[in-house]
Amino acid sequence: MADPQFSIQAEKLSKHFGHFTAVNEITFNVVKGEIFGFLGANGAGKTTAMRMLCGLSKPSSGKALIAGFDVYKNTEDIKRNIGYMSQKFSLYEDLTVLENIRFYGGIYGLSNEQLKNKSEQLITRLGLQQEAKKLVSSLPLGWKQKLSFSVAVLHEPQIVFLDEPTGGVDPVTRRQFWNLIYEASARGITIFVTTHYMDEAEYCNRISIMVDGKIEALDTPANLKQRFNVPSMDDVFYQLARGAQRTDN
Ligand SMILES: Nc1ncnc2c1ncn2[C@@H]1O[C@H](COP(=O)(O)OP(=O)(O)OP(=O)(O)O)[C@@H](O)[C@H]1O
Numbered sequence: 001m002a003d004p005q006f007s008i009q010a011e012k013l014s015k016h017f018g019h020f021t022a023v024n025e026i027t028f029n030v031v032k033g034e035i036f037g038f039l040g041a042n043g044a045g046k047t048t049a050m051r052m053l054c055g056l057s058k059p060s061s062g063k064a065l066i067a068g069f070d071v072y073k074n075t076e077d078i079k080r081n082i083g084y085m086s087q088k089f090s091l092y093e094d095l096t097v098l099e100n101i102r103f104y105g106g107i108y109g110l111s112n113e114q115l116k117n118k119s120e121q122l123i124t125r126l127g128l129q130q131e132a133k134k135l136v137s138s139l140p141l142g143w144k145q146k147l148s149f150s151v152a153v154l155h156e157p158q159i160v161f162l163d164e165p166t167g168g169v170d171p172v173t174r175r176q177f178w179n180l181i182y183e184a185s186a187r188g189i190t191i192f193v194t195t196h197y198m199d200e201a202e203y204c205n206r207i208s209i210m211v212d213g214k215i216e217a218l219d220t221p222a223n224l225k226q227r228f229n230v231p232s233m234d235d236v237f238y239q240l241a242r243g244a245q246r247t248d249n
Pocket residue numbers: 017020022040041042043044045046047048049246248
């Protein structure tokens with residue numbers, strides 16, 4: 001089943017909690033280096049799906065290969081080959097910028113030599129020379145997010161999973177964050193990103209839209225707008241999500 005052109009292959013992947021089906025037979029492939037947007041209203045099942053893809057939660061049924069590794073059997077291999085960033089799980093606020101980079105680099109298995117080089121490069125690239133020895137808690141949110149993303153790709157993983165990475169910042173700061181995403185994608189890293197911001201959906205190569213646990217649409221932003229005959233992704237999303245039954249949105 002493993003196809004080398006894809007970094008994610010999911011087939012009829014489902015997750016049940018008791019009698020409730022949070023993720024309902026989702027099937028999709030993500031091409032290596034692609035920026036893949038994973039959209040859906042609150043409660044659609046995005047986080048549950050992403051946790052299965054990261055090897056953090058066992059599926060109830062279906063198949064998935066992440067960087068060629070099986071989500072049932074090879075969860076440790078998956079964890080070594082991915083990066084992960086979410087609003088909830090992020091940097092240590094009580095460590096400095098440099099300490100955070102070294103800490104995560106160490107977890108990802110970088111050598112001391114690599115750690116030294118990588119942290120210098122990263123600090124220079126982000127323009128954080130003045131802040132390197134300051135506590136992360138003192139940085140503005142937008143900088144924390146950029147640093148957090150850079151740390152998640154420090155070990156050059158095959159795929160990086162981003163769970164609402166830019167929540168709470170303005171469009172200009174989001175745009176700067178997306179420049180980092182483009183750079184990572186150009187280096188061949190696959191980007192799997194959930195977002196509620198439709199301007200960000202426009203930046204993705206392809207997006208899928210989940211409604212009540214199912215993928216209801218999957219295509220490029222341009223094709224989706226054409227198919228629904230609407231001018232913006234906002235309208236596409238509204239057309240699909242307005243029929244959602246789940247009430248926690
Ligand atoms: N451990 C659990 N036990 C029972 N139900 C759960 C559990 N985790 C999630 N759910 C339910 O599954 C559904 C999907 O939740 P999930 O968090 O995956 O949605 P989401 O699309 O990520 O939403 P949001 O955008 O709000 O994060 C929700 O109805 C949620 O209440």
